[in-house]
Amino acid sequence: MLDRHKSVWPEGVPHHLDLPEQTLTQNLINAAAQYAQRPAVIYHGNTLTYAQLSQQVDALAGYLQNVAGVTRGDRVLLYMQNSAHFVIGYYAILRADAVVIPVNPMSRHAELQHYARDAGADVMLAGQELTSFATPLVDEGLLNTIIVGHYGELADPGYDIPLPAPMDTLDPAAIAGPGVVRWSDAVARGERPAAPQATPDDLAVIPYSSGTTGQPKGCVHTHRTVQVTLVGSLVWNPMTEHDISLTVLPLFHVTGMQAAMNSPLYSGGCLVIMTRWNRVVAAELIKRYHVTRWRSISTMVIDLLNDPDFARYDLSSLTAVGGGGAPMPEAIAKRLKGMTGLDYIEGYGLSETMAALHMNPPAAAKRQCLGIPIFDVDSRILGVSDGAQLGPNEVGEIVTSAPQVFLGYWQNEEATKQAFFQLDGKTFFRTGDLGYYDEDGYFFMVDRVKRMINAAGFKVWPAEVEALMHRNPDIAEVCIIGTPDPRRGETVKAYVVLTAAAQNRVTAQDIIEWCKTEMAAYKCPRDIAFVDALPKSASGKVLWRALQDQERANLAQAEAADG
Incomplete structure (x- = not known):
């Protein structure tokens, strides 16, 4: 195991992570009990307290169990854009002891067919603007029930920032059709879910990661593997109930799911949710709600800094900015630092690791850098042709052994077998990414092993x-x-x-x-x-x-x- 990075380990942060022996469902139950009247979600001018969020989650979970027939371990598709509905739907599926299958809202018919067939899901939660892509699956016998939400029903109709098109013009009364249920009707029934049965080792989330074999593969995660990066990020870079997060990263993706939804809710913090990126709106929300934390991708920061009116934006409430997905250009990082006084803190993870494997130490961050292996993570560089372990500044494939690594690809034994191997008595996962580490143990990305x-x-x-x-x-x-x-x-x-x-x-x-x-x-x-x-x-x-x-x-x- 490499230990060069231990010299730059954040002061006061333990090297080993002790996880609470509980599920994601219990995370929200605990937060709702402790922070009942604090704001949990702000969406287009409407605020849901933790008590209200928990109530809506329970009502939808009850409908899933008692009416839609969802049972423990069933997979449920979540096909929505960032919204209050997404947060409620995500936790309702978990509260029903089921498994979340997050679906990119840009997915269309052929992709939805694959997700439904592969996951074996017959229930979907969907946004109204996406209904036309989902309803054919009912006719094809792939889905039985689609619970459709109109985002405006959880927004303030008089808010001065309208919902993005086409959500701003959709009529919720138009939600109808075979197998289609209006979200608000499902919640209004007031169904009560059974007591939670899932354990930390039950399946929780199966995000799909595209592979080299032509079809996306489901990355199997339990409540425990999700908790590793969720809790770990808070130990690495603490967040409290007073923090307000701008939630603009896509929540279907593991980085947004963890850094911009699960972690803030675990802490009792507040989410200010954006359905779609807009630099002017983002700047206004940061100012209006005194946003303290913004997890993003580099293209969003580039867009914001390139706004001719950037100098007039008030971003003074921000205390932390960072993200991953694509390297932050050096020039942009310098501009951001000069304009806000903040370093853009980068990290590295995959759907297979439920977000971060590596993070930059907040007080010793390097630019365009994947960071250092965090709690209990053993990452190494192996030669692509011979599998030999490589030293500093030698380029090879990044492989890792870590508690947040997924269990395998859903119902795909061959792909799972190819993804893992044994080394020094440990099971390692092949990331497919080319990189190297420097003399201080910081990792850097170079290229992809495959065609990505x-x-x-x-x-x-x-x-x-x-x-x-x-x-x-x-x-x-x-x-x-x-x-x-x-x-x-x-x-x-x-x-x-x-x-x-x-x-x-x-x-x-x-x-x-x-x-x-x-x-x-x-x-x-x-x-x-x-x-x-x-x-x-x-x-x-x-x-x-x-x-x-x-x-x-x-x-x-x-x-x-x-x-």
Whole structure:
């Protein structure tokens, strides 16, 4: 086990983490008992106290159990944008002793089919603006019940900051159809859930992480593995009931789920929730509610700092800013420091580790750095070709053994087997990320072992996009690569071979528009190149790297010509 980082370990912070022997459900029960009248959630001008939040959670959990037939260990899809509804839905599923399957609200029909089939879920909680993508699954026999929430019903109708479109114009009376239940009607029934039965070792959350085999895989987490990063983050960087968090990171994603929802609620703090990123609104909410903590991704900070009116914003209440997902550019970090006096504290984690494995020490942070391994985490660098353990400043794959590592991929023994290996009597997880550590034990990211594209912090796996695009009857073959993008870091490009029938009929825009109906927007190719054939090896495998290298060569040539 590497111990170089122990020399920069935060003062007063223990090296071992003692977890409370309780579930996420109990976390909220405890907070509601201790902070009953304190604000838990502020959403578009409406405040829910801890007592009110707990009451709504219990009522929805009761409906799930008594009416929708959800039992202990059942998986329930949570398909919503950031909202008061998301928080209630998340904890209601857990209160019903069930398992949360958080679904990216940018997901569309084909993706929803996969989540429902793979997770074996027949109940979904959804936002009204997403209903049209979800209801076909009822007709297809994949879902029995969809409980649909209108976000405005938990907002102040007279608030001066409107809900983002199209939520601002939707009529909750329009929530209807086979298998569809209006959220407010479900809660109004006042159903009572049974006493909690789940233990810390029961399944709690299964976030889906895309892989190299074409379909997203469910990362199995128990209440215990979720608690490790939840409680650990609070020991590392304490938060109290007086802290107010700007909740703008997507809550379906493990970083937002933990840092911007679960941890603040555990502490008795308050969430100021944004459904959609808007730099002007974010600055106003920070000022209006005296927000103290903001977990974000680098692109949000870049956007805010690039606002011509940034100098007039009052961000003086902030005491902590940080996040992960994509490296924070050095120049932006310096500007942020100069304008706010705050360092952007970066960390490193995956869906498979339920957020942070590494964090920067708050008093000794390094920029563009993954931080140091935190409580009980043993991370190492192994040679990609030979698996040999490497020393400082030698690049290899980051592997880790830690208590927050998931149990495995849901119903996918082969992928689970490939993800783990034994070393020095411990079970290690292969992250698939290339990096190194320096003389002080800080880890840095270099690249990805596999083909992953990092588009503005969102992970895109080419094989998954290719699998979805192959559903298009006009596409004979397709290969996805990443191409540099000045704003997003990388973006998605597709090399497409059309079928004979589609020649001279289908355009690049036709393909892009089709993709928008079948997959999340960040996965959709923004550039389509039609080719007569894809390069292949003697065994018939598509030579994606040849296309990737050619793309980079073309861009380099173009830049040289412009220079």
